[in-house]
Amino acid sequence: MTIQRSIDDLRAEVDQINRDLLKLLSQRGEVVAQIGHAKTQEGRPQHYDPAREEQQLHELESLNPGPFTGAAVKAIFKEIFKASLALEESNDKKQLLVSRKVKSEDTVLDIDGVRIGGDAPPIIIAGPCSIESEDQMEQTADFLAAKGIKILRGGAYKPRTSPYGFQGMGVDGLILGNRVAKDRGMLFVTEVMDTRDVEIVAEYADILQVGARNMHNFALLREVGRARRPVLLKRGLSATIEEWLYAAEYILSEGNNEVILCERGIRTFEKWTRNTLDLSAVALAKQETHLPVIVDVTHAAGRRDLLIPLAKAALAVGADGIHVEVHPSPATALSDNEQQLDFAGYDRFEAELASMLKVPAGV
Ligand SMILES: C=C(O[C@@H]1C=C(C(=O)O)C=C[C@H]1O)C(=O)O
Numbered sequence: 001m002t003i004q005r006s007i008d009d010l011r012a013e014v015d016q017i018n019r020d021l022l023k024l025l026s027q028r029g030e031v032v033a034q035i036g037h038a039k040t041q042e043g044r045p046q047h048y049d050p051a052r053e054e055q056q057l058h059e060l061e062s063l064n065p066g067p068f069t070g071a072a073v074k075a076i077f078k079e080i081f082k083a084s085l086a087l088e089e090s091n092d093k094k095q096l097l098v099s100r101k102v103k104s105e106d107t108v109l110d111i112d113g114v115r116i117g118g119d120a121p122p123i124i125i126a127g128p129c130s131i132e133s134e135d136q137m138e139q140t141a142d143f144l145a146a147k148g149i150k151i152l153r154g155g156a157y158k159p160r161t162s163p164y165g166f167q168g169m170g171v172d173g174l175i176l177g178n179r180v181a182k183d184r185g186m187l188f189v190t191e192v193m194d195t196r197d198v199e200i201v202a203e204y205a206d207i208l209q210v211g212a213r214n215m216h217n218f219a220l221l222r223e224v225g226r227a228r229r230p231v232l233l234k235r236g237l238s239a240t241i242e243e244w245l246y247a248a249e250y251i252l253s254e255g256n257n258e259v260i261l262c263e264r265g266i267r268t269f270e271k272w273t274r275n276t277l278d279l280s281a282v283a284l285a286k287q288e289t290h291l292p293v294i295v296d297v298t299h300a301a302g303r304r305d306l307l308i309p310l311a312k313a314a315l316a317v318g319a320d321g322i323h324v325e326v327h328p329s330p331a332t333a334l335s336d337n338e339q340q341l342d343f344a345g346y347d348r349f350e351a352e353l354a355s356m357l358k359v360p361a362g363v
Pocket residue numbers: 032035036047048049050052053056080081082084085088
């Protein structure tokens with residue numbers, strides 16, 4: 001006569017089996033991680049191996065003693081393969097050069113004495129959207145230099161939505177931007193759009209900007225990675241955080257570790273702002289990478305009335321700096337009329353942010 005075991009008793013046995021299975025699963029995970037590492041070292045382009053999975057499923061089905069059906073056994077193991085693959089790939093991600101897992105301490109750039117990132121106080125990068133004339137640049141640089149701004153921006157090559165929009169002054173703009181900045185002891189940052197221009201832009205600019213529309217231009221990323229100049233890498237209009245970090249990885253993988261990440265808003269369904277400032281991307285990029293992260297409030301908002309609260313929010317989540325467009329006469333600017341600040345507007349902006357831009361006490 002078989003004695004009926006109690007549910008509690010049976011469940012205790014199931015609990016023990018669970019613990020044994022978990023131990024085996026963990027053991028399997030450790031081995032899989034080693035396989036993943038070996039694949040990376042061999043330079044295999046992908047970790048997923050459907051033929052290997054198929055072979056295991058086939059064997060398991062043929063060995064299946066029941067009571068589970070073959071289909072159930074296959075489904076369970078397919079889940080195990082899926083989790084194993086995710087484990088392999090996430091371990092692999094830890095190897096990215098941009099990752100904090102590879103370099104735990106903050107990267108602090110020191111560009112001619114201007115420090116960006118880590119324990120440095122937040123920096124402001126300011127200047128007009130486009131370099132338009134000598135007068136416009138002299139006036140803006142005089143104003144900003146007097147305010148203690150160390151980095152002057154200005155576009156010489158403009159990626160305009162319409163091919164008929166103002167395309168920038170080109171090399172003349174580079175020469176002008178460089179001269180105006182150097183005369184006042186400032187750094188000059190400007191966008192490079194074409195691999196063929198990297199050399200000439202690097203000759204005149206202290207920081208090369210890769211714009212949002214070029215974040216996926218892998219040839220350009222490689223080229224600025226080979227240039228010996230720091231790079232300001234804007235996040236693409238519709239780029240995920242992962243794609244943005246991989247874009248930075250392209251630059252680092254060419255040997256250039258001096259990358260500043262710049263969140264500038266992403267395209268969403270919202271119409272009242274030009275883009276939506278993704279503050280979680282700033283916090284995440286700071287957490288996941290060791291690179292300095294700054295926020296371009298001008299493009300994130302696309303409207304002047306939001307610049308101050310967005311800049312405050314950016315600094316509050318840990319941004320290492322703010323990028324803002326300033327123009328002597330925004331109404332007559334050749335680009336971005338709606339969002340550049342005039343000098344009085346910049347005065348208010350700076351006054352509101354002043355306490356957040358100081359070096360934190362005790363540093
Ligand atoms: C562990 C490997 O990588 C992946 C995971 C597998 C698994 O968990 O068994 C099988 C094939 C791959 O998709 C492997 O290739 O052996």
